[in-house]
Amino acid sequence: MSISEPVEKLMKLFSRFPGVGDKTARRFALFLLQQPGEFSDELASTISLVRENTFPCSICGNLTTEDPCPVCSDPFRDRGILCVLENVEDMISIEQAGVFSGLYFILGGRVSPMDGEDLAPERIAKLREYATGGGFREIIIATNPSVEGDLTFYAVLDSLKTTGLRITRLAFGLPLGGTIGYADRVTLHASIESRVDVRVPDRNGERKE
Amino acid sequence: MKISSTQWEGFRNLKPRRLEWAEGLHLLLGPNGSGKTNILEAFHVLTGWGSLRGERTADLRSWTDPGRGTFLSASFDGEDSLEVKVGIGARIVAKKGGSSLRSSQLRPLVPSLIFLPNDLSLVEGSPATRRRLIDRLCALLFPVYALRLHEYGRALRQRNASVRMGRNLAATARVMAPLAAWIWACRLTAVDLIRNGLEEGEGLLPPGVMLELKRGGRGLEDLHLDFWESLEAGQKQERATGVCPVGPHRDDLVIRFQERDVARCFSRGYRRRVAIALLLSSGWAVERKMRRKPILLLDEVMAELDHEGREQLIAVLLRTGWQVFATTAEDCTPDWPGRVWSVEGGRVDEG
Numbered sequence: 001m002s003i004s005e006p007v008e009k010l011m012k013l014f015s016r017f018p019g020v021g022d023k024t025a026r027r028f029a030l031f032l033l034q035q036p037g038e039f040s041d042e043l044a045s046t047i048s049l050v051r052e053n054t055f056p057c058s059i060c061g062n063l064t065t066e067d068p069c070p071v072c073s074d075p076f077r078d079r080g081i082l083c084v085l086e087n088v089e090d091m092i093s094i095e096q097a098g099v100f101s102g103l104y105f106i107l108g109g110r111v112s113p114m115d116g117e118d119l120a121p122e123r124i125a126k127l128r129e130y131a132t133g134g135g136f137r138e139i140i141i142a143t144n145p146s147v148e149g150d151l152t153f154y155a156v157l158d159s160l161k162t163t164g165l166r167i168t169r170l171a172f173g174l175p176l177g178g179t180i181g182y183a184d185r186v187t188l189h190a191s192i193e194s195r196v197d198v199r200v201p202d203r204n205g206e207r208k209e
Numbered sequence: 210m211k212i213s214s215t216q217w218e219g220f221r222n223l224k225p226r227r228l229e230w231a232e233g234l235h236l237l238l239g240p241n242g243s244g245k246t247n248i249l250e251a252f253h254v255l256t257g258w259g260s261l262r263g264e265r266t267a268d269l270r271s272w273t274d275p276g277r278g279t280f281l282s283a284s285f286d287g288e289d290s291l292e293v294k295v296g297i298g299a300r301i302v303a304k305k306g307g308s309s310l311r312s313s314q315l316r317p318l319v320p321s322l323i324f325l326p327n328d329l330s331l332v333e334g335s336p337a338t339r340r341r342l343i344d345r346l347c348a349l350l351f352p353v354y355a356l357r358l359h360e361y362g363r364a365l366r367q368r369n370a371s372v373r374m375g376r377n378l379a380a381t382a383r384v385m386a387p388l389a390a391w392i393w394a395c396r397l398t399a400v401d402l403i404r405n406g407l408e409e410g411e412g413l414l415p416p417g418v419m420l421e422l423k424r425g426g427r428g429l430e431d432l433h434l435d436f437w438e439s440l441e442a443g444q445k446q447e448r449a450t451g452v453c454p455v456g457p458h459r460d461d462l463v464i465r466f467q468e469r470d471v472a473r474c475f476s477r478g479y480r481r482r483v484a485i486a487l488l489l490s491s492g493w494a495v496e497r498k499m500r501r502k503p504i505l506l507l508d509e510v511m512a513e514l515d516h517e518g519r520e521q522l523i524a525v526l527l528r529t530g531w532q533v534f535a536t537t538a539e540d541c542t543p544d545w546p547g548r549v550w551s552v553e554g555g556r557v558d559e560g
């Protein structure tokens with residue numbers, strides 16, 4: 001064994017990051033060891049500080065250091081429109097694209113029976129409560145354009161069906177099987193702009209094409 | 210379309226080589242294990258279909274000469290003219306004029322149809338073999354078809370999981386229904402086209418062979434309604450077996466001759482001819498709908514036919530004017546009306 005155990009452990013930890021393979025993890029570890037000590041001190045303290053002081057926003061579920069989060073407490077946002085998303089990553093994509101100025105609600109999960117994934121009933125209850133009590137005129141259900149996104153969409157839709165609110169979903173210029181997180185700004189903009197009113201498909205109902 | 214030249218490096222057992230290909234018929238002749246199927250596979254990859262039978266991408270890279278990378282390129286001309294370059298690493302990446310191209314974009318540009326030895330048992334084989342024939346044509350005719358079919362398969366697995374977990378099935382039905390109805394509509398169109406094409410293959414088959422898509426539903430005209438009704442009717446069975454009994458995954462292509470199933474009433478040789486005739490019909494469908502001549506890749510197709518069957522097949526192929534690549538281990542066609550290439554140890558030479 002040519003690498004000492006602590007260095008190996010560091011590499012292992014880095015390799016757990018999404019998109020980081022063994023080689024990149026090694027480069028990260030070696031880079032870190034070649035920097036002056038202050039760098040790793042700062043990194044370590046920043047990580048534990050962020051970890052300690054970051055929590056989900058009590059209103060929308062966004063990760064934040066203050067409650068409510070900057071989006072929920074921003075007076076210039078359109079408070080009549082709520083965008084429901086699967087996760088924080090999707091929210092960041094939409095925020096960075098700058099194509100939406102309403103408020104968000106993060107589900108923090110998706111429906112995928114074969115992976116044993118489902119939405120937490122408390123989260124659904126929370127959404128219902130927020131959507132009905134918040135003075136919204138429109139709820140956009142912006143789940144991913146995939147089978148799991150569709151399943152999640154229907155779960156959310158069913159829970160909001162009786163509220164009488166106007167419900168829309170993204171019009172998918174997004175490729176099927178894609179994710180919001182990977183869509184470019186133009187595509188995101190188009191799918192939000194051309195969102196469609198939802199009709200519930202059933203045996204007598206809606207045709208997608 | 211036709212392939213006018215190709216180049217490969219580090220692909221399977223093929224020795225690096227640049228080759229020019231004329232239009233018309235090509236016979237790749239060589240002993241077992243020489244690389245004939247690998248050549249067809251290279252064409253298969255270059256026309257957007259990936260490895261044969263879904264083998265792992267890594268297996269496409271040469272085992273013996275791994276260091277230098279695996280590249281394929283081809284020039285196509287005919288109705289259009291384009292260059293395709295393919296790099297094979299962890300994934301297959303195709304490029305046209307420097308910008309990358311999804312396989313669903315590449316396939317309709319250079320439509321190719323492959324016929325493998327297993328496809329010869331199309332008539333007596335499982336429904337999946339027959340669905341594959343239809344799906345291949347659909348994937349050429351409807352650019353998003355392959356993607357939708359994939360999504361449908363995923364939705365189906367989600368549904369089967371929901372059944373096993375005793376969950377409510379409404380959500381999966383809503384996701385599946387539009388996909389199922391859409392896939393059915395595509396397949397019905399494809400089967401109509403294949404049926405029309407069959408008439409052109411006269412000589413190969415006695416007249417009167419009938420084709421019909423037997424849908425995995427109750428057969429109502431409204432496809433959407435058919436899916437919902439069939440699903441509802443099958444739910445008891447579904448709960449009992451844990452498998453969804455309704456949908457495109459249960460489709461079959463019924464092939465009849467004088468009211469009888471050809472799997473039972475045709476001899477082996479004739480069943481082979483039906484299989485080949487269906488492939489040719491797909492080719493005609495491609496030519497008519499896409500206004501591009503297909504490129505045919507035929508692996509060991511001659512071997513299973515008798516002398517008369519071979520002569521007729523060759524006559525039909527000549528009539529089409531398509532570019533055809535056929536492989537054979539034994540020279541069973543002394544009067545092959547095209548070029549003959551000898552393949553030996555991964556090396557290809559004219560002669």
Ligand SMILES: Nc1ncnc2c1ncn2[C@@H]1O[C@H](COP(=O)(O)OP(=O)(O)OP(=O)(O)O)[C@@H](O)[C@H]1O
Pocket residue numbers: 220221222239240241242243244245246247248268269270271272273538
């Ligand atoms: N990745 C690879 N690297 C090197 N050789 C390979 C690779 N994959 C397959 N081969 C070899 O290529 C050889 C030729 O295969 P191929 O299937 O093309 O032969 P063939 O001429 O079609 O033979 P047959 O007449 O038996 O069908 C096989 O012997 C196989 O071992």
Ligand SMILES: [Mg+2]
Pocket residue numbers: 245246247508536
């Ligand atoms: Mg072979």
Ligand SMILES: [Zn+2]
Pocket residue numbers: 057058059060061062068069070071072073
């Ligand atoms: Zn918030």
